[in-house]
Structures are given as structure tokens and as C-alpha cells.
Amino acid sequence: MNARVNSPADLTLSGIGKTFGSGSAQTEALAEIELEVREGEFLAVVGPSGCGKSTLLQIAAGLARPTRGTVRFHGEEVTQPPPGIVYLFQQYGKSLFPWRTVLDNVAFAVEHRPGMSRARARDSSRTYLDMVGLAAFAGHFPAQLSGGMQQRVTIARALAAQPRVLLMDEPFSSVDALTRLELHALVQNLWQKHGFTAVLVTHDADEAIFLADRIAVLSARPARVVRMLETGLPRPRDRLETPQIPRYLDLRHELLAMLLGHGA
Numbered sequence: 499m500n501a502r503v504n505s506p507a508d509l510t511l512s513g514i515g516k517t518f519g520s521g522s523a524q525t526e527a528l529a530e531i532e533l534e535v536r537e538g539e540f541l542a543v544v545g546p547s548g549c550g551k552s553t554l555l556q557i558a559a560g561l562a563r564p565t566r567g568t569v570r571f572h573g574e575e576v577t578q579p580p581p582g583i584v585y586l587f588q589q590y591g592k593s594l595f596p597w598r599t600v601l602d603n604v605a606f607a608v609e610h611r612p613g614m615s616r617a618r619a620r621d622s623s624r625t626y627l628d629m630v631g632l633a634a635f636a637g638h639f640p641a642q643l644s645g646g647m648q649q650r651v652t653i654a655r656a657l658a659a660q661p662r663v664l665l666m667d668e669p670f671s672s673v674d675a676l677t678r679l680e681l682h683a684l685v686q687n688l689w690q691k692h693g694f695t696a697v698l699v700t701h702d703a704d705e706a707i708f709l710a711d712r713i714a715v716l717s718a719r720p721a722r723v724v725r726m727l728e729t730g731l732p733r734p735r736d737r738l739e740t741p742q743i744p745r746y747l748d749l750r751h752e753l754l755a756m757l758l759g760h761g762a
């Protein structure tokens with residue numbers, strides 16, 4: 499059992515409902531979400547396509563307002579993006595500034611802070627670029643990097659903001675399979691080193707099991723949390739060894755059965 503699984507709540511979502519539009523164009527995305535994200539844990543949120551995962555994450559980040567219910571971050575109601583919560587978007591290409599160098603993209607996370615000069619912002623950004631293995635590419639522009647490298651820049655920028663909670667919306671879905679495995683290892687290492695709380699939205703059962711302490715399984719739209727699985731796998735997890743552990747295989751079977759509609 500991971501100690502983090504028993505930590506106090508960092509983010510609490512109570513009775514969250516979300517309906518888009520009105521009349522015949524109405525879409526009920528979220529039904530009645532109850533979810534506690536505990537301090538320092540790695541929580542994955544999985545569910546069928548279009549069930550409302552991104553909507554849920556945006557509401558948790560204060561980027562969207564729920565129709566019903568409340569989000570609390572350390573007890574304070576979230577009505578707009580609070581400091582301390584950082585959101586990592588799926589489309590890394592769109593979230594980097596093409597006219598800024600890699601270093602200045604990372605520096606953007608900190609340069610607006612009171613008393614922070616451009617030079618100091620750049621200095622601290624170098625440390626984060628180093629952590630994601632891109633120190634040698636500081637002077638490059640995003641278009642000169644591969645997709646996986648660009649996503650590493652967004653991860654460095656997220657870390658530079660020193661998040662207490664990092665919310666990730668399918669951040670690995672647009673990169674090739676091998677790069678995805680490398681990014682899983684990178685995110686696991688950074689999370690273990692920095693101790694932030696991580697929430698990962700994904701439709702990939704293996705990604706969820708490999709990375710998470712707990713997995714919230716959502717129903718089809720309108721989404722509810724139908725199951726909470728504790729992975730209980732030893733860390734650090736290894737890309738070759740961990741998927742062979744019987745517990746991993748049981749979890750994979752259970753999760754896929756639910757996602758394919760045989761158990762949810």
C-alpha cells in the first residue's frame with residue numbers, strides 16, 4: 499500500500515454536474531461526480547471516449563464552471579484557476595509559443611512573477627529543461643523539435659511553475675508508442691522527485707495502471723465515477739518488468755472489461 503493513498507484531500511469534487519447548451523441542443527456531460535484527489539498521489543481518470551473526462555479536468559482546474567456542485571482546493575472553493583494548479587494540455591503543439599525559443603517557452607511560466615527578471619526566469623528554466631533532458635536544445639524553436647521533445651518542453655514549463663497539483667489531459671496521446679513509454683518514465687520520475695499531486699486523464703488502460711496509485715473509472719456520458727481501483731504496484735515501476743506482475747495483469751483485465759462495457 500502506498501502511503502500517499504491515505505493522504506488528506508488536495509482537491510475535492512462534490513456533486514459535480516455539467517450540462518452544455520439548452521433545449522434540444524443540450525448535452526449532459528457530467529452527472530454527479532464525487533472525487534477526492536489526495537495530496538501527493540497519482541490519480542488516473544479513465545472512461546470511454548466522449549464521456550466527459552476533459553470537462554471534468556477543466557472544472558477541477560477552475561478553467562470551466564460546473565452546472566452543479568463545488569470544487570475545493572485545500573478547502574477553498576475553486577471559481578477560477580488557483581495558483582498551485584497547473585494544467586498540461588494534450589495538444590503540445592498549440593500550447594507552445596512558436597516565436598519563442600525552448601528556454602523562453604519554459605521561462606514564460608515564471609517571468610510574470612513579481613520581482614522576477616527575465617534573466618532569473620531563464621536561469622531557473624535551464625534547471626527544468628535539464629530535468630527533461632533538453633538542456634542542449636534551449637536555443638531551438640519548437641518547430642525544430644520532434645513531437646515528443648515538444649511535449650517534454652511543456653512538461654518542463656509545467657514543472658517550472660512549481661505545481662502542487664499537475665492536471666494532465668491525455669498528454670501522451672499524440673506521440674508515437676515508444677516516445678510515450680519514455681514520457682511515462684519521465685513523468686513517473688519527476689513526480690517521485692518533486693512530490694506534486696498528479697491527475698492524469700487517459701483512455702489508455704496500460705498508461706493508467708503503470709502510472710497511477712488509484713484509477714477512477716468513469717461511466718459513459720453523462721459520467722459518474724463507477725469504480726475506484728487501487729493499483730498497489732511497487733515503485734519505481736519498470737516498463738519491462740511491471741507489466742509482467744500478476745497484479746498488473748489482473749488490473750488490466752478488470753479495467754479493460756469495464757471500459758469495453760462488461761463490468762461497468
Ligand SMILES: Nc1ncnc2c1ncn2[C@@H]1O[C@H](COP(=O)(O)OP(=O)(O)OP(=O)(O)O)[C@@H](O)[C@H]1O
Nearest residue numbers: 518519525527546547548549550551552553554701
Ligand atoms: N464547449 C462545449 N460545448 C458543448 N458540448 C461540449 C463542450 N465541451 C464538451 N462538450 C460535450 O461534452 C461531452 C464530453 O466531452 P469531453 O471532451 O469532456 O469528453 P472526453 O471524455 O474528454 O472525450 P475524449 O475521450 O474524446 O477525449 C461530449 O459529448 C462533448 O461533445
